[in-house]
Amino acid sequence: MLFEISTTSEIPIYKQVRDQIVIGIAKGQLKPDEQLPSVRQLADEIGVNNMTISKAYNQLKDEGFLITDRRLGTKVAQLKPQPGPLPPDLFFQLTLILAEIRLHAVNTEQIEKSVQQILTDFFEE
Amino acid sequence: MLFEISTTSEIPIYKQVRDQIVIGIAKGQLKPDEQLPSVRQLADEIGVNNMTISKAYNQLKDEGFLITDRRLGTKVAQLKPQPGPLPPDLFFQLTLILAEIRLHAVNTEQIEKSVQQILTDFFEE
Amino acid sequence: MLFEISTTSEIPIYKQVRDQIVIGIAKGQLKPDEQLPSVRQLADEIGVNNMTISKAYNQLKDEGFLITDRRLGTKVAQLKPQPGPLPPDLFFQLTLILAEIRLHAVNTEQIEKSVQQILTDFFEE
């Protein structure tokens, strides 16, 4: 998996790494139980501080998307289906980004088309 | 329009204000040419400093969502339809949030339903 | 002479009026001794407060570009040739605007061409 990191972006580097792993899992480029590169390895590859990668991995573990296996290092966790509706903060964030898109005068149909385009790129269960 | 601000959130207050105005416009609670409360008024109402509100308004002006009329104060701008596809950063953000939702094992149909639910809440042109 | 005023611009209205009169004189649309509309007349025409026009006229008088004639109202002053080099603040402002243009990666030739284009639009003595 390739990472594209910008050190000049206003988005913290650790979050860029975390975000790209999230998208990688959603797209099936990273599969459950698949092993990730070690902190040092990835830090070298991207050219950032170990702490930065460590922080990204830790957040992903907290979120339940990664797990640490004593023998194998860090790997992708199994999806745990969440009962009920979307967590409120995800729902809010989705509302916000859709609102921003709407304010660029993109109409509803176009937005739905973009959403479907993105979703078809994701893995099937 | 009501504002719900958390001073303990890690999200800067000025951004919370800015986000809620964006959603307010998208939902039609704030209509083009409608006047917003003055910087001082809103700052008092929410209980924050003038500069915090000022920063939120300024960002919204930079983004083209608000306009300040020297005679009348600050009001909602007209939408300017943007030709072409979604700006890449909005598309990326949309991808990211959909990926996060997908990782909660929500299936595609449920996601599309949520999107439609949000979109029907927005104003019609 | 026509005025184009924006009440939503970040530039104060009185300055927009003042600036357009300056350009009008430079282009010869307003000639020495020519009478300007009265404060009230212009204020009505543009749709702004009398005070705003008054402030513009007063600044122009202070700068020596307009003079008040008791019988005829406000009219355009004669140019008074200034000995020596440019006043330092005008030189600085010229430097600044040329720097901004340069920073848009416009090359020297193009800038000189624009300057000549503007200058040929001005009146000849």
Add this chain to the structure above:
Amino acid sequence: MLFEISTTSEIPIYKQVRDQIVIGIAKGQLKPDEQLPSVRQLADEIGVNNMTISKAYNQLKDEGFLITDRRLGTKVAQLKPQPGPLPPDLFFQLTLILAEIRLHAVNTEQIEKSVQQILTDFFEE
């Protein structure tokens, strides 16, 4: 690079700082990728508040003249050549300042000489 700031001028301090950096870049005193003093450092040096410098830097970032690298601080951006003619507002500002100079009865040749003098002071690509 030296800054000359007047705290009594009617021009906001943050704008004086911003303007001098723009001119500094145009003159080649500040070169692409060159690092600027930190917000605190410059604020101390000039004797103003951090936020004042921060505002100047932020505006320059918005304008694309500076870039903040999370690892290295703030540096001068690469020039991005803009295709096409001058942006209308820059053209208007250039017209205005030339008109003001013309109204001081400076003749066309003298103005062109000043412009060339300023331009030769700028960096060569």
Add this chain to the structure above:
DNA sequence: GTGGTCTAGACCACA
């Protein structure tokens, strides 16, 4: 170390 955010209160310019 870096920049980002925020406060409480002040003064100014504009209309």
Add this chain to the structure above:
DNA sequence: GTGGTCTAGACCACC
């Protein structure tokens, strides 16, 4: 009335 600017000092996030 409106928004814009500024201070002095604080705390936080990031690297």
